Amino acid sequence: xxxxxxxxxxxxxxxxxxxxxxxxxxxxxxxxxxxxxxxxxxxxxxxxxxxxxxxxxxxxxxxxxxxxxxxxxxxxxxxxxxxxxxxxxxxxxxxxxxxxxxxxxxxxxxxxxxxxxxxxxxxxxxxxxxxxxxxxxxxxxxxxxxxxxxxxxxxxxxxxxxxxxxxxxxxxxxxxxxxxxxxxxxxxxxxxxxxxxxxxxxxxxxxxxxxxxxxx
Numbered sequence: 504x505x506x507x508x509x510x511x512x513x514x515x516x517x518x519x520x521x522x523x524x525x526x527x528x529x530x531x532x533x534x535x536x537x538x539x540x541x542x543x544x545x546x547x548x549x550x551x552x553x554x555x556x557x558x559x560x561x562x563x564x565x566x567x568x569x570x571x572x573x574x575x576x577x578x579x580x581x582x583x584x585x586x587x588x589x590x591x592x593x594x595x596x597x598x599x600x601x602x603x604x605x606x607x608x609x610x611x612x613x614x615x616x617x618x619x620x621x622x623x624x625x626x627x628x629x630x631x632x633x634x635x636x637x638x639x640x641x642x643x644x645x646x647x648x649x650x651x652x653x654x655x656x657x658x659x660x661x662x663x664x665x666x667x668x669x670x671x672x673x674x675x676x677x678x679x680x681x682x683x684x685x686x687x688x689x690x691x692x693x694x695x696x697x698x699x700x701x702x703x704x705x706x707x708x709x710x711x712x713x714x715x716x717x718x719x
Contacts, residue, residue: 627652631648631649635649665700665707667700669692671691672692675707676702677700684716687716693713
């Protein structure tokens with residue numbers, strides 16, 4: 504069988520006593536065999552350089568966790584503050600509603616008492632009117648006295664008649680129903696009152712209906 508040139512060189516080296524060079528494949532074989540023996544013994548191969556975590560990655564994770572924890576605490580604080588505001592608003596609303604109801608009841612009670620007092624004061628006037636109707640003869644004096652008594656009661660409540668005859672026309676308290684020429688009065692002066700007006704505590708509650716003079 505013919506030998507290759509490399510085998511012939513090796514044979515010649517053995518004959519001359521020179522060591523034979525091993526090929527690269529033969530040098531790699533013992534290393535692979537050693538790895539297989541290490542794995543069989545329970546060892547793990549060393550991780551590749553690219554699988555190792557970069558330096559400082561655990562610190563970044565810790566900082567991220569601390570930031571999340573801080574944000575959660577701030578969120579809880581805002582929620583507690585919101586709940587406190589809501590509770591305060593609910594209490595204020597309830598107090599305002601109760602105060603409004605108390606004021607309404609107090610107003611109704613005051614009006615009721617005022618009405619009762621006014622009616623009690625007007626009862627004697629009603630009695631005088633009934634006596635005047637029951638009397639014989641001219642009842643004008645009795646009616647006049649009853650009217651004066653009624654006006655006295657109403658004046659105590661703040662009712663005042665509006666001055667009209669001979670006064671200059673005032674649209675805030677007078678209502679002109681007509682005008683007539685007059686030589687005795689200046690233009691705009693009231694010459695006649697059809698219906699008396701009244702003020703209650705200084706506020707007009709009914710204007711006086713009057714006739715106003717104009718140039719003849």
